[in-house]
Amino acid sequence: MTTKEERLSFLEEMEGVRRIRRSNRADVKKPRELTPGHLERQRAALAKPALDRNPLTADVVDPLTAHDILSWQRPGIQHGVFKKLRLGQYPIEARLDLHRMTVEEARREVYGFVQDCARYGLRSVIILHGKGERNPDGIAQLKSYLAKWLPELDDVLAFHSAQKHHGGTGAVYVMIRKGERQKQANRERHGSR
Structure with a gap:
């Protein structure tokens, strides 16, 4: 409960204050009419199909069997580095499992996976693709x-079929290019330009 003195003190402090007649709230209603800009963006979005930035081709490929070994390296990859990859001696930093995926799903996943690995500085990864024995x-x-x-x-x-304990010919080790940050860190660590 307020006392008489408190009430009088309050009224004294509020002397000269007037009530606001207009609403003091922002009008946040969405406009009902679409502007020409809205209509043009809608038309363009419907007219233009989404651009597929994925460079992986989905055309005819040479058929491989369950026991074929995958092996490939870019020119300039040192023999010792490729041998270490082939023998599974690099730590596996990420894994992608393609089992039960369609070719188109796998195409999207592989592209995104390799991009993510490069972006986050992962160098040695494995992709499980299965042997197709069934x-x-x-x-x-x-x-x-x-x-x-x-x-x-x-x-x-580079890439090479995995060792037996990592899936054998049903998986592949993949070596990813160093990102610019990793290259700079190596330069600083080893004192070279």
Whole structure:
């Protein structure tokens, strides 16, 4: 409860204060009419199909079987570095499993995975593609496409079928190019330009 003195003190302080007659609230209603700019953006979005920035081709590939070994390296990759990759001696920093994916799903996943690995500085990764042993024709479809896709990606330096304990011919080790940050860190560490 307020006392009489408190009430009088309050009224004294409020002397000369007037009530606001207009609403003091912002009008946040959405405009009902679409502007010409809105209409043009809608028309353009519907008219132009989404641009596929994925460079991986999805055309015909050479068929590979369950026991074919994947092996590829860019020119300039040192023999010792490739041997170490082939033997699975680099730590696996990331893994992508393509099992039960369609070719188109795998195409999107591989492209995004390699981009992410390069962006985050991951150098040695593994992609599990399966052997395709259950296919009636004996063709390892995802493996066949992967053998074509990986050399098409500039960030891939080399790849080789995995060692038995990592999936054997149903998986592939992939070496990813160093990012600019990693190159600069090496230059600083080793004192070279």
